[in-house]
Amino acid sequence: MNNNNAPIGIFDSGFGGLTVMSAVTKLMPKENIIYFGDTAHVPYGSKSKDVVTNFALNISKFLVRNKVKLIVVACNTASAFSLTALKKNIDIPIIGVIKAGSKTAALNTKNNKIAVIGTEGTIKSNAYAKEIKKINKNIKVFSQACPLFVPLVEEGWFKTKITDDIIKFYLKNIVNKKIDTIILGCTHYPLIKQSIQKNIGNNIKIVDSANAVACEVKELLNKNNLSNNSKTVGKYSFYVSDSPDKFKKIGSKFFCKKIKTVKKMEII
Amino acid sequence: MNNNNAPIGIFDSGFGGLTVMSAVTKLMPKENIIYFGDTAHVPYGSKSKDVVTNFALNISKFLVRNKVKLIVVACNTASAFSLTALKKNIDIPIIGVIKAGSKTAALNTKNNKIAVIGTEGTIKSNAYAKEIKKINKNIKVFSQACPLFVPLVEEGWFKTKITDDIIKFYLKNIVNKKIDTIILGCTHYPLIKQSIQKNIGNNIKIVDSANAVACEVKELLNKNNLSNNSKTVGKYSFYVSDSPDKFKKIGSKFFCKKIKTVKKMEII
Numbered sequence: 001m002n003n004n005n006a007p008i009g010i011f012d013s014g015f016g017g018l019t020v021m022s023a024v025t026k027l028m029p030k031e032n033i034i035y036f037g038d039t040a041h042v043p044y045g046s047k048s049k050d051v052v053t054n055f056a057l058n059i060s061k062f063l064v065r066n067k068v069k070l071i072v073v074a075c076n077t078a079s080a081f082s083l084t085a086l087k088k089n090i091d092i093p094i095i096g097v098i099k100a101g102s103k104t105a106a107l108n109t110k111n112n113k114i115a116v117i118g119t120e121g122t123i124k125s126n127a128y129a130k131e132i133k134k135i136n137k138n139i140k141v142f143s144q145a146c147p148l149f150v151p152l153v154e155e156g157w158f159k160t161k162i163t164d165d166i167i168k169f170y171l172k173n174i175v176n177k178k179i180d181t182i183i184l185g186c187t188h189y190p191l192i193k194q195s196i197q198k199n200i201g202n203n204i205k206i207v208d209s210a211n212a213v214a215c216e217v218k219e220l221l222n223k224n225n226l227s228n229n230s231k232t233v234g235k236y237s238f239y240v241s242d243s244p245d246k247f248k249k250i251g252s253k254f255f256c257k258k259i260k261t262v263k264k265m266e267i268i
Numbered sequence: 269m270n271n272n273n274a275p276i277g278i279f280d281s282g283f284g285g286l287t288v289m290s291a292v293t294k295l296m297p298k299e300n301i302i303y304f305g306d307t308a309h310v311p312y313g314s315k316s317k318d319v320v321t322n323f324a325l326n327i328s329k330f331l332v333r334n335k336v337k338l339i340v341v342a343c344n345t346a347s348a349f350s351l352t353a354l355k356k357n358i359d360i361p362i363i364g365v366i367k368a369g370s371k372t373a374a375l376n377t378k379n380n381k382i383a384v385i386g387t388e389g390t391i392k393s394n395a396y397a398k399e400i401k402k403i404n405k406n407i408k409v410f411s412q413a414c415p416l417f418v419p420l421v422e423e424g425w426f427k428t429k430i431t432d433d434i435i436k437f438y439l440k441n442i443v444n445k446k447i448d449t450i451i452l453g454c455t456h457y458p459l460i461k462q463s464i465q466k467n468i469g470n471n472i473k474i475v476d477s478a479n480a481v482a483c484e485v486k487e488l489l490n491k492n493n494l495s496n497n498s499k500t501v502g503k504y505s506f507y508v509s510d511s512p513d514k515f516k517k518i519g520s521k522f523f524c525k526k527i528k529t530v531k532k533m534e535i536i
Contacts, residue, residue, distance in 0.1 A: 040309070041309060046310075047308060047510050047511065048510050048511045050510075051308045051510045147419060147423050148416070148420070148423060151415060151416050151418075151419040152416070154314075154415070155415050162434060162437065165430050165433070166430060169430065241319075242315050242316050242318075243315065
């Protein structure tokens with residue numbers, strides 16, 4: 001297999017990264033993809049930098065052993081905590097989700113007021129604010145951790161009254177700051193995007209990183225002559241560190257397509 | 269150190285087991301205790317039997333290396349999934365939380381209708397129903413997984429309107445079954461016990477395993493002449509696999525006492 005036909009590796013702590021994979025498959029249908037969901041260690045959002053970086057390194061090594069040509073860290077917490085360590089230790093191109101989301105939001109804002117919502121880890125890392133300030137230091141960034149959003153999404157409560165109440169509770173302070181753009185800094189959140197929009201009003205633009213990351217992947221493959229030029233559509237392999245059957249069932253909602261085969265792979 | 273002075277080992281996926289430890293310290297203030305919270309792998313409730321058993325075995329080996337005289341599996345999911353494997357592989361007495369809670373509930377019920385609430389893993393394992401049926405096969409057991417209770421407790425939302433609404437949503441079906449007893453089959457749930465009682469009414473008795481487990485520990489130590497006869501109060505050591513500072517902060521709420529020192533210990 002030459003490098004062009006080699007798969008793209010995408011990983012996340014669980015299901016969330018499938019929203020990124022879905023965007024990548026739509027933009028680059030010929031690319032082969034290996035997805036890894038670290039379901040034995042999910043969630044990453046409440047854990048420390050050291051622990052998350054250790055998980056991320058081990059998964060990246062697994063993907064490299066499987067000859068991927070590029071790795072997408074499709075998890076905001078791992079991108080915030082571990083991208084530097086991964087780039088130092090892994091010898092292929094690596095793309096996180098923070099830069100792409102920040103760029104899209106910075107291009108969108110007209111009043112230079114952006115909100116970022118995410119897990120405890122992502123918000124504490126301040127990674128989005130740092131990235132946005134690199135693009136335009138005049139932009140004000142307001143952050144809010146929303147620890148209950150991930151379990152809400154995993155419970156499938158996308159449009160319930162309880163979901164509305166929790167969204168209102170977490171977002172009331174940042175909406176009061178008159179932001180015009182909000183970044184969904186967690187790959188689970190696109191599944192409650194409609195409920196978020198309903199509760200914050202239509203004047204605020206919601207940016208989710210999935211499409212922006214897919215564009216960055218395409219650019220990088222083109223630049224390095226790594227795009228897959230095959231005439232057939234790509235093949236997808238799914239690996240998890242726990243509960244493949246559950247991944248098949250819930251993962252299909254995130255991927256918006258049926259996932260047929262999932263293999264279990266222990267990552268230490 | 270002779271065996272009587274040896275510490276008791278208590279472990280859980282995170283903070284929850286501190287409610288059990290608190291009950292043990294009240295009943296047996298002279299006992300030394302080593303607590304392990306597996307905060308790098310929390311939560312266990314949504315994970316598989318194999319993965320949880322692997323975590324539980326590695327923690328138990330760590331406790332044995334630290335010369336504990338007895339292990340309390342202060343986590344319902346690990347008790348449901350892993351007690352048999354632990355008893356097979358570890359050569360000291362091991363106590364789970366399921367048996368004690370089942371016994372207390374079976375003794376309490378007058379109309380032979382008991383409800384059990386817990387994590388997805390505990391409920392799917394059917395461990396409480398099996399244990400209760402061993403005591404009295406005429407008792408009907410109604411089960412309900414409540415996946416959002418753990419994140420609610422970890423967020424500190426013990427008495428909010430949202431907590432009330434989520435409790436009502438999960439418990440409405442089992443309350444309709446005219447149960448007179450409900451087991452809190454997760455060591456996080458005692459922290460929202462008052463809210464649960466308020467929403468199910470005062471006619472239903474809530475059983476949490478913590479006190480029942482403490483009594484079982486005391487009996488077992490007495491029976492094996494292993495009680496600590498020292499004249500001073502016990503010493504406590506706390507270990508976690510991630511984020512010791514967070515454990516100190518949140519753990520103090522569960523333990524109802526300030527936790528001063530927490531050491532980080534990687535468990536693979």
